[in-house]
Amino acid sequence: MDPVPLLNRLFDEQARPALRQMPGAEYRPQLAEILYVAQLTETEKLFRLRLPEPIEFEPGEFLEISVFGLGEAPFTIASAPVPGDEVDVVVRAAGTLTQAMHRLKPGDTVGVRGPFGNGFPLEDFAGRDVLLVAGGMGLITLRSLLLGILAQRARFGRVLLLYGARSVGHYLFRDELLAWHRSGEIDCRFAAVNGDNPWVVTRGDITHLFKDLDVIPERTTVAVSGPARMYRSLNPLLFRLGIAEDRLFLNLERHMKCGLGKCGKCRINDICVCESGPIFPYARVKHLKEAIER
Numbered sequence: 001m002d003p004v005p006l007l008n009r010l011f012d013e014q015a016r017p018a019l020r021q022m023p024g025a026e027y028r029p030q031l032a033e034i035l036y037v038a039q040l041t042e043t044e045k046l047f048r049l050r051l052p053e054p055i056e057f058e059p060g061e062f063l064e065i066s067v068f069g070l071g072e073a074p075f076t077i078a079s080a081p082v083p084g085d086e087v088d089v090v091v092r093a094a095g096t097l098t099q100a101m102h103r104l105k106p107g108d109t110v111g112v113r114g115p116f117g118n119g120f121p122l123e124d125f126a127g128r129d130v131l132l133v134a135g136g137m138g139l140i141t142l143r144s145l146l147l148g149i150l151a152q153r154a155r156f157g158r159v160l161l162l163y164g165a166r167s168v169g170h171y172l173f174r175d176e177l178l179a180w181h182r183s184g185e186i187d188c189r190f191a192a193v194n195g196d197n198p199w200v201v202t203r204g205d206i207t208h209l210f211k212d213l214d215v216i217p218e219r220t221t222v223a224v225s226g227p228a229r230m231y232r233s234l235n236p237l238l239f240r241l242g243i244a245e246d247r248l249f250l251n252l253e254r255h256m257k258c259g260l261g262k263c264g265k266c267r268i269n270d271i272c273v274c275e276s277g278p279i280f281p282y283a284r285v286k287h288l289k290e291a292i293e294r
């Protein structure tokens with residue numbers, strides 16, 4: 001018998017109320033069961049988790065997920081921002097922890113803490129056109145925002161997604177995005193740097209999708225999510241389009257440890273990214289050249 005679930009169950013039954021009041025309880029992972037696993041691309045898998053308790057979160061918030069004996073890392077919640085005890089995360093096999101996660105099967109358990117951070121304020125997008133700009137794995141964060149928008153589609157204007165990846169094979173949730181595009185719920189435009197293009201995509205990086213872009217800046221709110229180097233070229237393009245600074249939200253990727261604002265690992269100057277972000281209004285981080293101009 002696996003001793004970890006047994007010990008955790010005993011601990012939960014016998015020590016939980018006291019522990020919850022002790023300093024440091026926020027560092028203790030709870031067990032979550034893997035309900036479902038799907039291979040999305042060669043390197044990314046989707047995991048559906050059943051959490052020990054229902055949670056509420058905004059799109060862009062993240063969980064700290066651990067595998068016993070191997071470590072813990074942050075993963076964005078990829079599912080719709082509705083209260084509940086089931087969430088999806090997408091994991092790219094990068095190093096020791098994530099490769100071990102890729103070997104897990106339905107019925108296995110992982111440790112979970114969170115949700116942590118600040119996400120996209122959905123209400124700031126309501127009543128407006130929405131421009132979503134995703135680079136690579138940045139789509140994971142925007143999927144949660146997109147699902148939140150689609151759940152109340154009538155409250156939002158036109159929704160346009162620009163999605164850039166290394167190649168067609170690297171697109172996440174490609175079929176889902178194409179289905180929404182075909183049904184007219186959103187307008188998706190794709191760019192890929194390498195490889196064959198078996199369906200209609202623009203060859204090149206995501207900036208190529210800004211050529212003759214048809215948005216009405218005064219009524220558009222923008223969410224951008226991708227690697228830090230993307231912001232250097234994208235932000236000027238967005239401002240040239242006429243997007244207002246206070247209508248632009250960015251997802252800042254940083255290496256993190258505690259997720260709680262305590263260890264300082266994610267700090268950039270005066271900003272603790274895990275606590276105040278990872279989603280920020282542009283105005284709040286525009287002075288952080290290290291974060292948005294790399």
Ligand SMILES: Cc1cc2nc3c(=O)[nH]c(=O)nc-3n(C[C@H](O)[C@H](O)[C@H](O)COP(=O)(O)OP(=O)(O)OC[C@H]3O[C@@H](n4cnc5c(N)ncnc54)[C@H](O)[C@@H]3O)c2cc1C
Nearest residue numbers: 062073074075076090091092094095096097098254255256
């Ligand atoms: C807020 C946040 C949300 C994240 N969401 C996701 C997600 O939804 N899906 C996902 O697959 N990954 C996500 N990541 C990155 C994920 O946490 C790392 O890939 C993970 O720590 C790798 O652990 P590892 O032990 O497998 O690899 P390691 O051996 O620790 O690292 C492998 C490689 O990944 C790089 N890496 C590690 N952490 C990060 C990071 N934070 N940003 C960029 N590169 C990193 C390392 O530099 C190294 O090159 C997120 C990170 C943050 C900070």
Ligand code: FES
Nearest residue numbers: 257262263264274
């Ligand atoms: S990860 Fe520890 S302070 Fe942000």
